[in-house]
Amino acid sequence: MTKNAKNKTIKxxxxxxxxxxxxxxxxxxxxxxxxxxxxxxxxxxPQVSSATIRNDMKFLEKxxxxxxxxxxxxxxxxxxxxxxxxxxxxxxxxxxxxDEYAIMESYEFQRQRLEDLLKRTAFLLSSLTGxxxxxxxxxxxxxxxxxxxxxxxxxxxxxMVIVSNLGIIDTRVIRSSYxxxxxxxxxxxxxxxxxxxxxxxxxxxxxxxxxEIERETWGYPVAQEAFxxxxxxxxxxxxxxxxxxxxxxxxxIVFTWDEGxxxxxxxxxxxxxxxxxxxxxxxxxxxxxxxxxxxxEENFLDDLHPYSLVSMGYGFGGALGILGPVRMDYSKVFSTxxxxxxxxxxxxxxxxxxxxxxxx
Amino acid sequence: MTKNAKNKTIKxxxxxxxxxxxxxxxxxxxxxxxxxxxxxxxxxxPQVSSATIRNDMKFLEKxxxxxxxxxxxxxxxxxxxxxxxxxxxxxxxxxxxxDEYAIMESYEFQRQRLEDLLKRTAFLLSSLTGxxxxxxxxxxxxxxxxxxxxxxxxxxxxxMVIVSNLGIIDTRVIRSSYxxxxxxxxxxxxxxxxxxxxxxxxxxxxxxxxxEIERETWGYPVAQEAFxxxxxxxxxxxxxxxxxxxxxxxxxIVFTWDEGxxxxxxxxxxxxxxxxxxxxxxxxxxxxxxxxxxxxEENFLDDLHPYSLVSMGYGFGGALGILGPVRMDYSKVFSTxxxxxxxxxxxxxxxxxxxxxxxx
DNA sequence: TTTAGCACTCTTATTCATAGACTGCTAATA
DNA sequence: TATTAGCAGTCTATGAATAAGAGTGCTAAA
Numbered sequence: 114m115t116k117n118a119k120n121k122t123i124k125x126x127x128x129x130x131x132x133x134x135x136x137x138x139x140x141x142x143x144x145x146x147x148x149x150x151x152x153x154x155x156x157x158x159p160q161v162s163s164a165t166i167r168n169d170m171k172f173l174e175k176x177x178x179x180x181x182x183x184x185x186x187x188x189x190x191x192x193x194x195x196x197x198x199x200x201x202x203x204x205x206x207x208x209x210x211x212d213e214y215a216i217m218e219s220y221e222f223q224r225q226r227l228e229d230l231l232k233r234t235a236f237l238l239s240s241l242t243g244x245x246x247x248x249x250x251x252x253x254x255x256x257x258x259x260x261x262x263x264x265x266x267x268x269x270x271x272x273m274v275i276v277s278n279l280g281i282i283d284t285r286v287i288r289s290s291y292x293x294x295x296x297x298x299x300x301x302x303x304x305x306x307x308x309x310x311x312x313x314x315x316x317x318x319x320x321x322x323x324x325e326i327e328r329e330t331w332g333y334p335v336a337q338e339a340f341x342x343x344x345x346x347x348x349x350x351x352x353x354x355x356x357x358x359x360x361x362x363x364x365x366i367v368f369t370w371d372e373g374x375x376x377x378x379x380x381x382x383x384x385x386x387x388x389x390x391x392x393x394x395x396x397x398x399x400x401x402x403x404x405x406x407x408x409x410e411e412n413f414l415d416d417l418h419p420y421s422l423v424s425m426g427y428g429f430g431g432a433l434g435i436l437g438p439v440r441m442d443y444s445k446v447f448s449t450x451x452x453x454x455x456x457x458x459x460x461x462x463x464x465x466x467x468x469x470x471x472x473x
Numbered sequence: 474m475t476k477n478a479k480n481k482t483i484k485x486x487x488x489x490x491x492x493x494x495x496x497x498x499x500x501x502x503x504x505x506x507x508x509x510x511x512x513x514x515x516x517x518x519p520q521v522s523s524a525t526i527r528n529d530m531k532f533l534e535k536x537x538x539x540x541x542x543x544x545x546x547x548x549x550x551x552x553x554x555x556x557x558x559x560x561x562x563x564x565x566x567x568x569x570x571x572d573e574y575a576i577m578e579s580y581e582f583q584r585q586r587l588e589d590l591l592k593r594t595a596f597l598l599s600s601l602t603g604x605x606x607x608x609x610x611x612x613x614x615x616x617x618x619x620x621x622x623x624x625x626x627x628x629x630x631x632x633m634v635i636v637s638n639l640g641i642i643d644t645r646v647i648r649s650s651y652x653x654x655x656x657x658x659x660x661x662x663x664x665x666x667x668x669x670x671x672x673x674x675x676x677x678x679x680x681x682x683x684x685e686i687e688r689e690t691w692g693y694p695v696a697q698e699a700f701x702x703x704x705x706x707x708x709x710x711x712x713x714x715x716x717x718x719x720x721x722x723x724x725x726i727v728f729t730w731d732e733g734x735x736x737x738x739x740x741x742x743x744x745x746x747x748x749x750x751x752x753x754x755x756x757x758x759x760x761x762x763x764x765x766x767x768x769x770e771e772n773f774l775d776d777l778h779p780y781s782l783v784s785m786g787y788g789f790g791g792a793l794g795i796l797g798p799v800r801m802d803y804s805k806v807f808s809t810x811x812x813x814x815x816x817x818x819x820x821x822x823x824x825x826x827x828x829x830x831x832x833x
Numbered sequence: 834t835t836t837a838g839c840a841c842t843c844t845t846a847t848t849c850a851t852a853g854a855c856t857g858c859t860a861a862t863a
Numbered sequence: 864t865a866t867t868a869g870c871a872g873t874c875t876a877t878g879a880a881t882a883a884g885a886g887t888g889c890t891a892a893a
Contacts, residue, residue: 147855149854149855149856150855150856151854151855161866161867162866162867162868163855163867164857164866164867164868164869165865165866165867167855167856167857168857168865168866170856171856171857181855181856182874183873183874183875184855184856184857184872184873184874185854185855185856185857185872185873185874185875186854186855186856186873186874186875187854187855187856259627260626260627262624262626264622264624264634266620266634266636266642267619267620267636272634272642274624274626274632276626276627282626282632282644282646284642284644286642360720360721361720361723361741361744363721363724364723364724364727364737364738364741368737377724377728378724381721381724384721507886509885509886509887510886510887511885511886521835521836522835522836522837523836523886524835524836524837524838524888525834525835525836527886527887527888528834528835528888530887531887531888541886541887542843542844543842543843543844544841544842544843544886544887544888545841545842545843545844545885545886545887545888546842546843546844546885546886546887547885547886547887
């Protein structure tokens with residue numbers, strides 16, 4: 114039974130069968146209980162008898178959309194059944210006013226540290242959906258360094274502020290007792306050689322630049338220290354980071370299951386292994402500019418088979434989304450992820466445009 | 474039975490009874506199983522017979538140190554039993570090299586944002602102990618503003634850097650297009666009126682200062698904006714914040730229990746209610762400079778009765794500690810909390826001293 | 834004061850029986 | 864041909880009954 118065959122089956126299914134499948138998925142998502150023909154009759158309307166529904170259910174089972182755990186139990190959707198349902202709801206439902214307001218409010222400050230921005234986004238996503246949210250940081254290879262500034266804090270400490278293309282700001286403290294004037298000069302020197310360079314260039318040409326900088330900033334060891342720190346920081350930022358929030362929601366998800374304990378352990382281990390989890394996210398086939406999902410066993414990692422992973426790219430190679438139970442509220446999650454993803458993309462793009470303007 | 478009577482009982486208890494009590498608590502903490510006389514015999518040594526142990530256990534039960542869930546079950550420690558055990562181990566065990574190294578490494582940077590410092594501390598505490606960690610931010614009323622600096626980022630954005638007494642740094646972005654020179658001048662003006670002032674003064678005398686600043690910084694609306702933002706920031710910082718980490722560990726704790734689900738829900742709600750949780754922490758009677766603990770029903774809040782709350786003040790009105798099951802590894806937790814608490818205090822105090830020096 | 838020995842208590846696991854929820858099939862019906 | 868009523872058959876869930884086992888409390892002796 115190839116994928117095409119399955120699709121044909123769906124297309125050729127009459128309306129009632131689709132409605133029944135939809136009703137089963139919907140009801141199972143809401144209640145978590147296997148769905149009986151009787152239940153469908155009550156929920157979905159008494160146009161036909163329960164016997165007819167049973168016949169259709171048998172058909173749906175034959176073609177792999179639903180299954181039962183024993184000979185006379187109600188039916189639960191299979192992965193294929195969810196897939197049908199999910200592809201069905203392409204019209205995104207509107208977000209509530211309240212949610213929209215919360216999102217607006219959360220993004221109030223524009224030029225924050227990238228880290229804070231992404232963390233906040235993950236938190237938002239999680240609290241609005243009630244599931245576990247993740248945000249995968251963008252790939253920073255192609256972004257440009259906009260400025261690096263050294264600022265005297267007090268007799269012993271200097272603050273280094275780094276601004277990149279995407280509106281990223283990060284700060285580090287260096288111990289140094291140079292005067293404000295000297296620091297200003299050093300900042301100017303550093304900026305002259307580094308401004309507008311791509312981060313991956315800066316990373317790759319470290320040695321060459323180091324020489325150059327050493328030549329130009331003779332007598333200012335602080336410049337070299339700043340340069341070294343900048344490199345360290347770039348290395349850190351170019352590593353992709355994963356921000357996960359709402360782990361408490363995991364409790365709700367997993368607690369009602371039979372194998373809750375071992376499930377939770379697996380998932381805990383996975384969530385702590387950024388690399389594997391990142392892989393699982395990146396492997397999801399992405400619809401350009403839209404929300405994608407890997408349902409249950411569609412997931413790359415075995416540990417994720419009991420869950421669904423909703424993901425959306427927000428540009429610059431970054432992605433955000435939701436980890437939830439297979440029976441999650443896809444409609445709500447899709448629209449929320451979509452809205453927040455677009456919002457985040459806008460914020461990052463605007464940062465970029467503003468930069469472009471100042472560089473003219 | 475007053476507290477004195479109880480203490481008398483403990484003092485008058487012969488050595489063996491204490492050892493048996495200690496063995497029961499220790500074994501129960503390790504295994505989670507009710508402890509039988511036979512088990513004690515095996516674990517603790519065969520100097521006496523199990524019947525003798527049973528007699529002693531009866532005594533210990535009579536005076537409220539242990540209890541059994543049914544007539545012929547093994548014994549579990551009562552709150553009073555834990556209390557005995559905990560007061561018993563006042564010598565803190567040494568921290569492992571590995572842990573000490575992790576702590577050193579984590580505190581590498583000295584002048585970080587207070588928020589980051591506290592978050593990192595909570596994370597550290599949680600990962601070293603395997604329980605839920607909290608850090609309650611210090612009371613900032615009496616700290617002094619050290620400097621406020623405005624820094625041009627690009628054509629549209631200005632970074633405001635605020636440094637306080639405790640080595641606190643926080644940053645905010647203001648939209649403004651003033652030149653670097655103008656900003657420098659504004660910074661100087663702001664510093665002249667605000668440096669060395671206590672944060673609560675600044676907060677309370679807002680109106681008066683605003684007038685003063687308006688007079689002096691005529692023509693620089695950015696100064697007023699910075700001032701307003703400073704106030705907003707001070708208000709935010711002076712609110713006590715609670716940083717909680719390691720919630721995943723809650724899973725391990727709660728999963729093995731019978732009423733796990735409802736327990737977890739309660740606790741989730743509590744952890745999200747900073748105010749109540751803060752109250753529960755502050756109400757713990759503190760040993761000056763040491764670690765204190767509220768065991769089980771000793772906790773102020775009913776929701777915390779199934780847990781123990783270990784807390785240590787790190788000065789400046791701040792506290793940090795661990796939320797864990799009543800049967801937690803107190804020895805390990807005490808020494809870890811103690812070590813980290815002292816470390817944090819040192820960091821904050823050094824920040825303060827450095828400040829004092831620059832002010833001379 | 835300690836100990837051996839035994840009766841007694843309560844838990845936990847297992848088995849068994851019963852009620853109930855659904856399906857699948859057959860035969861009748863539109 | 865599609866639908867439906869009715870009923871037999873399947874499996875779960877629940878509770879009762881039972882047996883095995885872990886552990887104490889007590890008594891009488893050392």
